[in-house]
Amino acid sequence: MVAMKNSKKILQSLLNYLGEIGIQFSWVSDDGMKDKAVTSFSLDLKTSPCVLCGTFSDQTREIISIAHEAGHILTYQEMNREESCTYLCSTFAAHGIGLNKISPAGQESMLTVEIKASVKGLDILSEIVLTNEELNLAKKSMSQWYSTYEKLLPGNPNTIFFKGLSLEGMKKIKDAASEYYQYLQIVQEGKQAQYAYRRLVEWGYIKQK
């Protein structure tokens, strides 16, 4: 991966910014947390979620991971009680039995949250000073992580739809359109199909029937 210049400075401004917007952050020096950042959520709604960051060998990856996890906290804060319960239960279930075995609604909840976390993570990174090149690098890494989720759900049309949504979130309209088009070849009914269809019309890829 290409490295960000001044990554030390960027990391410092990122942590300062998270402090300013009230996101809890903590370093952990656990062996299992090497090159990893995670968000710890508590089922007790009074305890705020916290980004836990292990020791990274690559500072660019560290910056992007922290931003994505902070995006998870911002996404979580916007959920109502029911949404946050569905999300947390799905996450616990997916860790236990695998993402491909949990309910479609649970999968949908998790994939939607992953996209939102990345979009919000990118918003955070654009608040601290990054070059366009560095922001693109972050976008690229985040889409690659999303692909690893997709691989867990082969042949599921939902995955295609959410890939489109993710690409749209990253403002990659042409690629998003191609995913929505593929989705509509398999699914023609429902909220997601209507959404995909509307987007393709809006972007001028298809003419309204």
Ligand SMILES: [Zn+2]
């Ligand atoms: Zn995530």
